[in-house]
Amino acid sequence: MKFLIVEDEESLRKSIAQYLAAAGNICDWASNYDQAYQKISIYSYDCILLDLTLPDGDGILLLKYLKKLNKNDGVLVISARNSLNQKIEGLSLGADDYLIKPFHLSELYARIMAIxxxxxxxxxxxVKYNELEIDTSNKEVKVNERLVYLTKKEFDLLLYFVSNKNKVISKSAAVEHIWGDDADMADSLDFIYTHIKNVRKKLTEAGCKEYFHSVYGVGYKFTDR
Incomplete structure (x- = not known):
């Protein structure tokens, strides 16, 4: 999964990023309002961890911006502000949860996963899709109860497509979601074809139907139609 950490306190930001990365997730970060605004404008995330007090702006304005964009990113507000009115405002603007600092990283992760x-x-x-079953906690994939062994990137790629089934996913969107900021360093997006080819092969050899379909000039769609 891919998360954005919007937090100006460097030590806390690094601690959160290391904890989430150790669990196999991709973490982007922003230390101020402007950086967060840019990343939210360009990318999509499974969950955004949003500090409200930023050196160059108010996190509440980022919540309003997200609502305006009508994006589906989850939002967990992490703030030292323990005001009831602040919580109500954040939740009413679309935040999924509100966690007061200081907090344990284990609780933070539990709340993220709940979102x-x-x-x-x-x-x-x-997550079930016909004969395909994906256990997001144990990182396991089964086809008709038969375990299929995928690499971490292959697992993340499959989960991303299943979560967006019947939608056309561009190569750039798939690469950016799975590889995060590192995707910007790629000379070509063609390597995504190799990863999809490998996932296809492993699934079909286990008895799964062919769900990955190429959309000429755009990318791929995961569908049984």
Whole structure:
């Protein structure tokens, strides 16, 4: 999964990023309002961790901007502001949860995962699509109860497409979501074809139907139609 950490306190930002990365996630970060605004404008995230007090702006304005964009990114506000009015305002503007500093990183991660499950998987840890079953907690994939071994990138790629089934996903969107900021260093996006080819092969060899379909000149669609 891919997260954006909007936090100006460097030590806390690094601690959060290291904790989330250790669990196999991709973490982008922004230390001020302007950086966060730019990243939110360009990229999509499974969850945004948003500090309200930023050196060059108010995080509440970022919430309003997200609402205006009508994006589906989850939002967890992390703030030292323990005001009831502030919580109500944040939640009414679209934040999914509100966590007061200081907090334990384990609680932070539990709340993030709850947001992701509610938004993307109807509150479940296991995502099912016909004969395909994806366990988001144990990072396991099964086809007709048969375990399929995928690399981390392959697992993330499959989960991303299943979560966006029946939608056309461009190569750039898939690469950016799975590889994060590192995608900007790629000379070509063609390597995404190799990863999709590998996932296709492993799934079909396990008895799965062919769900990845190329959309000429654009990217791919995961569908049984």
């Amino acid at each position: 992701v499950r509610r938004r993307n998987y109807n509150g479940n840890n296991v």
